[in-house]
Amino acid sequence: MKHTPTIRAELDRYLKQEGLNLTQFGHIAGINRGIVSGIVTGNSSMSVNQIDRITEAMGLPEGYFYDLYVENYIIDIPPNMRRIEPFLYRCAELDKLDAIRRVVGAIMDNLLYSPKLFDIAEELLAQGRYDAALLLYESVAEVEKYQHSERLAICQYRIFTIQIDDDQSRNLRAAILFEPYVERLDEIEQLDALKDLANVYRSLRKWDKVDEIARKLKAKAEIQYTLKHQQKKLKDDESKNSLSRPMFVYITYADLLCASVCDAQGDYQQALQYTYAYADLEWVRETDDDTLYWVEMYQDWARCNIYVNKLLSGDTSVLADYVEYIAETAHTVEDEKLSKLLNVMIAANRYNLNVDDVLSRFKIDIDAFTQLPLSTDMYTQQVVPDYIAWFCYEVAYYFLNRGKYNDGFKQLLCAMVKAHILNNETYFINCTGLFAHFQAYASPEAREEYFKLSEKVWLDNVEKNDTVNRCK
Numbered sequence: 001m002k003h004t005p006t007i008r009a010e011l012d013r014y015l016k017q018e019g020l021n022l023t024q025f026g027h028i029a030g031i032n033r034g035i036v037s038g039i040v041t042g043n044s045s046m047s048v049n050q051i052d053r054i055t056e057a058m059g060l061p062e063g064y065f066y067d068l069y070v071e072n073y074i075i076d077i078p079p080n081m082r083r084i085e086p087f088l089y090r091c092a093e094l095d096k097l098d099a100i101r102r103v104v105g106a107i108m109d110n111l112l113y114s115p116k117l118f119d120i121a122e123e124l125l126a127q128g129r130y131d132a133a134l135l136l137y138e139s140v141a142e143v144e145k146y147q148h149s150e151r152l153a154i155c156q157y158r159i160f161t162i163q164i165d166d167d168q169s170r171n172l173r174a175a176i177l178f179e180p181y182v183e184r185l186d187e188i189e190q191l192d193a194l195k196d197l198a199n200v201y202r203s204l205r206k207w208d209k210v211d212e213i214a215r216k217l218k219a220k221a222e223i224q225y226t227l228k229h230q231q232k233k234l235k236d237d238e239s240k241n242s243l244s245r246p247m248f249v250y251i252t253y254a255d256l257l258c259a260s261v262c263d264a265q266g267d268y269q270q271a272l273q274y275t276y277a278y279a280d281l282e283w284v285r286e287t288d289d290d291t292l293y294w295v296e297m298y299q300d301w302a303r304c305n306i307y308v309n310k311l312l313s314g315d316t317s318v319l320a321d322y323v324e325y326i327a328e329t330a331h332t333v334e335d336e337k338l339s340k341l342l343n344v345m346i347a348a349n350r351y352n353l354n355v356d357d358v359l360s361r362f363k364i365d366i367d368a369f370t371q372l373p374l375s376t377d378m379y380t381q382q383v384v385p386d387y388i389a390w391f392c393y394e395v396a397y398y399f400l401n402r403g404k405y406n407d408g409f410k411q412l413l414c415a416m417v418k419a420h421i422l423n424n425e426t427y428f429i430n431c432t433g434l435f436a437h438f439q440a441y442a443s444p445e446a447r448e449e450y451f452k453l454s455e456k457v458w459l460d461n462v463e464k465n466d467t468v469n470r471c472k
Helices: 007-018 022-029 033-041 048-057 066-073 081-093 097-107 111-126 130-143 150-163 168-184 189-203 207-230 247-264 268-279 289-312 316-328 334-351 356-361 363-371 378-401 405-422 425-441 444-471
Strands: none
Touching: 007 033, 007 048, 007 066, 022 033, 022 048, 033 048, 048 066, 048 081, 066 081, 066 097, 081 097, 081 111, 081 130, 097 130, 111 130, 111 150, 130 150, 150 168, 150 189, 168 189, 189 207, 189 247, 189 378, 207 247, 247 268, 247 289, 268 289, 289 316, 289 334, 316 334, 316 356, 334 363, 334 378, 356 363, 363 378, 378 405, 378 425, 405 425, 405 444, 425 444
16 A cells, blocks of 8 residues: 655654754744644644745745645545635646646535635636636536536636637637537626627638627627616626626627628628728717727727728729828727738739838838737737738738749748648648749748748647547
């Protein structure tokens, strides 16, 4: 039979080895002699604060005894949340995810602990400790999967938002798994959930899903906005139902999403109608600063997208005005500048326009696109990386077709790297096809970089398929 070591035994051995008595060690650790005595004799339990003090006094790394702490004071004894809760927070601080996983596994047979673990997960999420929070959300969701509770739906929403990253294949799976839970959320929280879900599908170019979710979002948002203003006292229960945007924004954003669907389908006239819809905001009743900010944003987006729809439908006479508009709004955030210049490149390649002067004029901005900072906002997090890969491809296509091979291959390789990070096979295949078409004009350095990248993608796919097969 294997003997399980104990913290008590380790401490006792250390005291004998160093020739320290209980009083001396207690002074070093900042712990009362009686508490040290109780720990050594096994007559008292130990808090996470005490184990941290003991660990530091013994000159050991932080969290050194956490695995033993789980064995000695959590597993196989009645759970004590007053001891477990601070231990979970401390494990999250030190990124001791395995310890969290073992603790949760030891106590989650009892549904009574689910609400408390959910609250801890919410706090960890607020602190930005996403990996630790994810473990707790997944555990709560697992034990409550047959409960059909709102808490289960919130867990699934949190899991969805935490899991979304650069890998678009993984994002698709996350979106599919979360979608059935949207209707179980509070009616107000459904608005942000639908917005986030639509942004993921938008980045994946699943236009049928974007259209479906946008229509749901608009219907639900209109109902909530009407209810809000039918009441004598405005519905401002922010403690429970906080939205990330003013409520009217969800109505207008649904129109913007529908316009993007029409753009993708080439129906620019219908896209214009949706654009005119979210440009007309006379019906918005609020007048606070946040509302006025968003009203101004939508009017600016509408002005931009009216230019875009005319340009992409073939009315190239608006190009000069559109470029001046981009320059006029140069103070806007980088991701908006990216989408505006992407439209210029799409039109240039579609209608064989010369936009060398545009690329030269905005060179500093274009060089900065690949350095855009990460964001927790689902739109910026998902749509912007997709736009960067797309933009690099369009610029590469433009340069290569005009014989500017060095610039073209530089942009094409950038697009391929971005496509690989996104795990977007369609982008990568398109880039590969473009490289093959112009391969004869590539420099030896560009060819070498291309083949290295292709080999890396192939090896990564082999490794990924092996992992999938092992999981099966």
